[in-house]
Amino acid sequence: MDHNPEPRKTRIQTENEARILDAALDAFSLHGFRGATVDQIADGAGMSKPNLLYYFRRKQDIYEALLDRLLDTWLEPLESLNENGDPIPELRMYIRRKLEMSRDFPRESRLFANEILQGAPRIRKMLETRLRELVDEKSEVISGWMKAGRLNKADPRHMLFAIWSTTQHYADFDVQVRAILGPGRGGEGRFEDAARFLETLFLDGLKPRA
């Protein structure tokens, strides 16, 4: 009755798939799906193109495997926004974690940015279902906090957009950020500066209290 539902992976298979996906992340995050080439990925993974295509039969398969694999990681911080926590620390934590993801996984951020920039042809469905439901759910939570007077009243969805955009900016626009901050301010400390600024912005805003 066992019709071989999950072919067991060999050591080599596991290793090579990992190398391929890593090289593919480099290529796709930098050039987008169309701009990246299989040769480039094979080169980065240190193997011949036909050998790469032995593991992933089509270029598209590599790309989709990457997106699949990264999706959960990407949404996890929002998923763990806790309705029963204090709004301010919850928000602070969410912003901090999103910023850390930009610092630690910039390629992943750029991969998603590229995909969405190009019209999200391969994850449109996911955006309209899974992501939308998650945002709907968490928007209710935030809305509840606002109605209880524990947060200023504002559109919770646009609030999430603002958190995403400001934090992901440090991965997606890294080149620009570093060009502007220069070698001094643009070093490793830039993420702490960003964290400090974003905390001020999201909690207090910029208008001095009268």
Place this chain on the structure above:
Amino acid sequence: MDHNPEPRKTRIQTENEARILDAALDAFSLHGFRGATVDQIADGAGMSKPNLLYYFRRKQDIYEALLDRLLDTWLEPLESLNENGDPIPELRMYIRRKLEMSRDFPRESRLFANEILQGAPRIRKMLETRLRELVDEKSEVISGWMKAGRLNKADPRHMLFAIWSTTQHYADFDVQVRAILGPGRGGEGRFEDAARFLETLFLDGLKPRA
């Protein structure tokens, strides 16, 4: 003595260059430099590929002409930030204008986003010189406002990053924004909702006043 410094442009030349640049903006903003093809652009411009290449000899020339042409437009709102104005209205105006640019020129925004995402190989120099100097100058203005107690103290450069990222998000991540807001909230009104939210965020923040 006249060694033909600026060959006069004919009517057809003017028209065709405009059509090409428009079609190129479609293509490059959606697929990036490497992902867009000359055939695609020629098709969009309604002419044959050799004819297109009669006006721009290389693909790269079209791309660079686009970037050149759009740069001034793109930086203009920041350039017109007025040191002698009131900080709050100045900020409000700047955010509003940047948001309007996302609404009215989403392709231009995506073109720059693509270029920077891909490491800014063709505008790196400009980022490190012209843009950086502009930001330095305006950061001083903002810093002055903060020192005078007319704005909360915060890093002015990261403040600009926040304004850029939140406003451009509505152009660059438009697909995602619309997927999440749905047909109801995602209609034309989304920019007014965004404007309202961003004003609340940047001026008051989210923490209720004690």
Place this chain on the structure above:
DNA sequence: ATAGAGTTTTATCAAACAGTCAATTTCCGT
């Protein structure tokens, strides 16, 4: 050690690609 699955390589293909060229057609000032 060996058989067979698993892996890698060489050789190759057709399509897509950026760009060229010579020949033709259209435009426009006189």
Place this chain on the structure above:
DNA sequence: ACGGAAATTGACTGTTTGATAAAACTCTAT
């Protein structure tokens, strides 16, 4: 209306690209 400049076209080139086939090699469980 006409002559020369400007514009357009079809046919083509060399290269890159994604993908395939089959042969050769390597690993591993027995």
